[in-house]
Amino acid sequence: MSRPRKVRKDAEANRERLLAAAASAVLREGRHVPLATIAAEAGLGIGTLYRSYADRDALLQALEYRAYGLLNNLLDQIDDDSTGLDQVRRYLEGTVELADQLVLPLHGARPLVTPEAVAARKSIYRRLDFFLANGREDGSIRGPVNATDLIAFSILLTQPKASALDWTHLARRQIAHFLNGLATEGPIEVPGPAVGRDDVEQAFETQASS
Numbered sequence: 001m002s003r004p005r006k007v008r009k010d011a012e013a014n015r016e017r018l019l020a021a022a023a024s025a026v027l028r029e030g031r032h033v034p035l036a037t038i039a040a041e042a043g044l045g046i047g048t049l050y051r052s053y054a055d056r057d058a059l060l061q062a063l064e065y066r067a068y069g070l071l072n073n074l075l076d077q078i079d080d081d082s083t084g085l086d087q088v089r090r091y092l093e094g095t096v097e098l099a100d101q102l103v104l105p106l107h108g109a110r111p112l113v114t115p116e117a118v119a120a121r122k123s124i125y126r127r128l129d130f131f132l133a134n135g136r137e138d139g140s141i142r143g144p145v146n147a148t149d150l151i152a153f154s155i156l157l158t159q160p161k162a163s164a165l166d167w168t169h170l171a172r173r174q175i176a177h178f179l180n181g182l183a184t185e186g187p188i189e190v191p192g193p194a195v196g197r198d199d200v201e202q203a204f205e206t207q208a209s210s
Contacts, residue, residue, distance in 0.1 A: 015052050017042040019066050022059055023101045027159075031060060031109070063103040064112050068120035070098050075127045084135020089179055091128065092154055096171045099158035106155045124151070135182070142184045153178055165203045170195055 021042035025033045035056060039049045053059040074094040078087050095102070105111035128147035135141025157171045169191065176190040 011052070014042075014044055014048055015062075017044060018049055018052060018059075019063060020101065023063055023066070023103050026060070026063065026103050027100055027107070031056075035059070060103070060109060061112060064105070064109050065117065065120070067102045067104050068117065068124070070101055071095070071124055072120060072127075074098065075124065078131075080134075083138050083140040084131050084133070085140035085179060085183055087131040087134060088128075088141070088150060088182070089175065091131065091150065092157065092175045092178070093172065095154040095158050096168055096175075099167075099171075102158050104155070106151070107159060139184050141182050143182055145182055165195070165200065 018038065022033075022038045025038050025041060029037075035049055036046050038059075039046045042049075049059075053062060074091065077094075078090050082090070103109050111117075125147045128150050132141060132145060132147065132150075157174060172191045173195070176188050179188050180186050180190075
């Protein structure tokens, strides 16, 4: 009786490997990246991919559901005892850490309108609105920002355009600037060092010669 359970565990592990590889490949090369490339990057055969996902659309839909799950898991980890501003900061920084795994409609994915997808999006909105309400109540947030603003900003943060730059560092600086626009008190310290024109040009030269 233990053998079928092992098969199921192996199948679940393979699906997660496929989805992780697919998310990175789609964000790198677009939604039409060859499925064989995804399977190879997951260390699996193309037949394993097709046993889990009948076609490209099924795989892309699974990636979107997975992205909603990752974001809701991130929100689960943010405690209710911190200030609203800190809750927003932790959400934005968390999305940067998940950047290569987020295949979402605002990233160009075809939006899902199933009850499950709509419920997942509503959960994300509701919880971000809760953070903002906390911030207004505890006095850490001012201004008319809403959950859509947070989501739109996180989408910009999670689509790095220049791979030769330290995007995580640059994104954290943008988060600090964004939070300074929301904060009632401040300023919030911006992580150093600053990224200047020479740094960008050097990154471009490195990218061009690679």
